[in-house]
Amino acid sequence: MGAAVSLFARHALLPQGWRRDVLICWDAAGELTSVTDNAAPPDGVELAEYVLPGMVNLHSHAFQRALGGMAEKAGSGPDSFWTWRELMYRFAGRITPEQIEAIAAQLFAECLRHGYTAVCEFHYLQRDAAGSLYARPAETAERVVQAARLSGIGITMLPVLYSHAGFGAQPLKPEQARFRTDADDVLRIVEALAAQRDGQVEVGCAPHSLRAASIEQITAVLAALPSERPVHMHIAEQQAEVAQCLAATGRRPVQYLYDQLDVDARWCLVHATHLAADEIALIANSGAVAGLCPTTEANLGDGLFPLPEFIAAGGRFGIGSDSHVSQSPVEELRWLEYGQRLQRQQRNIAATPQQRHVGDYLWQTALQGGAQASGRKLGALAAGCRADLLVLDDAHPNLCGVAVSDVLGSFLFCGNDNLVRDVLCGGRWQVRNKRHLAQDAIAASYKRTLARLRAL
Incomplete structure (x- = not known):
């Protein structure tokens, strides 16, 4: 699945708002090459229900x-x-x-x-x-x-x-x-x-x-x-x-x-x-x-x-x-x-x-x-931007039967479960089924670091 260069979204948040049946394509450099709504799902392309651009954390x-x-x-x-x-x-x-x-x-x-x-x-x-x-x-x-x-x-x-x-x-x-x-x-x-x-x-x-x-x-x-x-x-x-x-x-x-x-x-x-x-x-x-x-x-x-x-x-x-x-x-x-x-x-x-x-x-x-x-090409599902996107967990009860116009309202204001299921960043899947691909190794290193710091 990590080699995929396209995704078909039943609903995707584009700069002009929610659109239906959106084919999202990106290249090996991690840049979006085309975003087409009212498209037909090509054979063999992964399907998702709700897709939105990934957020920028502007201060860390x-x-x-x-x-x-x-x-x-x-x-x-x-x-x-x-x-x-x-x-x-x-x-x-x-x-x-x-x-x-x-x-x-x-x-x-x-x-x-x-x-x-x-x-x-x-x-x-x-x-x-x-x-x-x-x-x-x-x-x-x-x-x-x-x-x-x-x-x-x-x-x-x-x-x-x-x-x-x-x-x-x-x-x-x-x-x-x-x-x-x-x-x-x-x-x-x-x-x-x-x-x-x-x-x-x-x-x-x-x-x-x-x-x-x-x-x-x-x-x-x-x-x-x-x-x-x-x-x-x-x-x-x-x-x-x-x-x-x-x-x-x-x-x-x-x-x-x-x-x-x-x-x-x-x-x-x-x-x-x-x-x-x-x-x-x-x-x-x-x-x-x-x-x-x-x-x-x-x-x-x-x-x-x-x-x-x-x-x-x-x-x-x-x-x-x-x-x-x-x-x-x-x-x-x-x-x-x-x-x-x-x-x-x-x-x-x-x-x-x-x-x-x-x-x-x-x-x-x-x-x-x-x-x-x-200072980077981010923030939108649009050709020329980085291929950074989120797939929401449409099977979660908070999104079950929700009108598309209320999806972001439910995402932001309903409950404390994480509704982000999959994350594509720079054209590479980094999170699948709510787990980061290197989650265990990264966490093990972090735990060793904390143990040393807190022992000082």
Whole structure:
């Protein structure tokens, strides 16, 4: 079955919506060559009932997968992102490149099983435990790319620019030594990764945040980076960050960023949780993508993104699993909607006059935003895009007898079973009958890694 280069879908989600009797074909390079609706099923071609494009995970710190569940004990005072960060620092100080690869492979296999077919890796563990660059500056980034190849997921690698501990070029703390990079370091890593670029791998960059990278450094990196490459940045995640930016610059983070740089559609502004009205308009009008990570933002107590106002302004958004307390795009999109319902005491928030079905609006819009943020040809069942798709489990009770117009509503908002049955990524089947093809070997390596880390 792995050699198949076509699939016939009774129902497939195309850019223009659900269509019947769709013949989907791809080539050996993993690119879709034709997508034809109202077709007849050819002899010998595999059949599926419901097929949709795989989701893009636009924000990931892969090593944090190993932290899952370890930060859920209350401290002596109020807990927040900033107290969680101290645990993350301690954990990051212990991990070897080999362990980074094992953790990333486990995460990526889980992401595939739940419906992500691409990931944008915001990678800032660049140095060894003593704070020195490895002999190969891209050592740890290469390990994460290798994990992506092992799992089969597509990846956009984003080496992080991380020079300061806070606004005003505050010196890094000892526990941040593994993250330290300047503009030259980042560009050296980008150059070292050039040979990795192909249909499944892209390379961009990620200034960590306005508090960790100066405008001068960001400008230097962007001047040397090819203009089509994606640029990601954390921004306005925490109220404390907004207050610190105001104190240092007299402007809120998004205001200050747009004052200083030409932010356009190559940018992904991660979180952007705390926005003033003019900042919503700035992001929407620039064409940048807001990178929303609802399960992590909830886990860390960040706050709620102003989704209705952003939709009304024509803003673009995608979703990411960030710290990986969840590896499911269903859960991200569900909680993106549910957070708004709880805050506003209303229902069916993420919709427009053109698309009243909330599940369809969320999946299609997050697909488009994630594809843009990845810098890769993703996000649609259309010729020229990567052959990344999901086959849903039509035998599951949640999809039994459901109208096609309600399939995505049932997928996103009904129950907790994983309804993703099979996953094709880059033209290769990576998940069959809800199991990743290398699931046992990847999990065994991950378990050995966790046992060593937790014994330290």
